[in-house]
Amino acid sequence: KQEVTQIPAALSVPEGENLVLNCSFTDSAIYNLQWFRQDPGKGLTSLLLIQSSQREQTSGRLNASLDKSSGRSTLYIAASQPGDSATYLCATKTSYDKVIFGPGTSLSVIP
Amino acid sequence: NAGVTQTPKFRILKIGQSMTLQCTQDMNHNYMYWYRQDPGMGLKLIYYSVGAGITDKGEVPNGYNVSRSTTEDFPLRLELAAPSQTSVYFCASSYLDRGPEETQYFGPGTRLLVL
Numbered sequence: 001k002q003e004v005t006q007i008p009a010a011l012s013v014p015e016g017e018n019l020v021l022n023c024s025f026t027d028s029a030i031y032n033l034q035w036f037r038q039d040p041g042k043g044l045t046s047l048l049l050i051q052s053s054q055r056e057q058t059s060g061r062l063n064a065s066l067d068k069s070s071g072r073s074t075l076y077i078a079a080s081q082p083g084d085s086a087t088y089l090c091a092t093k094t095s096y097d098k099v100i101f102g103p104g105t106s107l108s109v110i111p
Numbered sequence: 112n113a114g115v116t117q118t119p120k121f122r123i124l125k126i127g128q129s130m131t132l133q134c135t136q137d138m139n140h141n142y143m144y145w146y147r148q149d150p151g152m153g154l155k156l157i158y159y160s161v162g163a164g165i166t167d168k169g170e171v172p173n174g175y176n177v178s179r180s181t182t183e184d185f186p187l188r189l190e191l192a193a194p195s196q197t198s199v200y201f202c203a204s205s206y207l208d209r210g211p212e213e214t215q216y217f218g219p220g221t222r223l224l225v226l
Binding site for chain 1: 214216
């Protein structure tokens, strides 16, 4: 059964710093991996979706990479801003299961 | 478009009571999903639907029921509320289950407290 973990659980950085969020999964036979953002008291917003055949996806200051063989994905945020403060969740979809979410990393960007 | 809407936003239930969480989407999406999110945890899939009249169990379906009579609506029913069902419930929808249009759009959530 697929298990998804995210380390660290919480992260605090000063504004302007580049940062990396980590996501690990146990079953490398994934169909895709997705990164979401969740603001307090709100639903999830999809940030980036990487298909299994892709190595990375980029959107603005965000870059997500995927290494299926090692069971890892990273979300790189460049030049962080206070507005980036939120919880970031990764989720995998396998061929035999629906979407499995990680517990999330809570990010605080300090002005 | 309003996207995915959920009602109520917050509800307190007594043990053994029943209630229905409402979910509506106006994007003409085929796929709809119900998740629950416990504190410090990721989301877990309760039920999903691939179209009107078709539903299937997810990872944690016990204690819940769903129906899908129209494309737009996907209500979640709790028959006998238990403290273990205290959680935040999210409804989501997507146009497809595969490919470029499989991105799920989420509602704002319903916070449920069972005492």
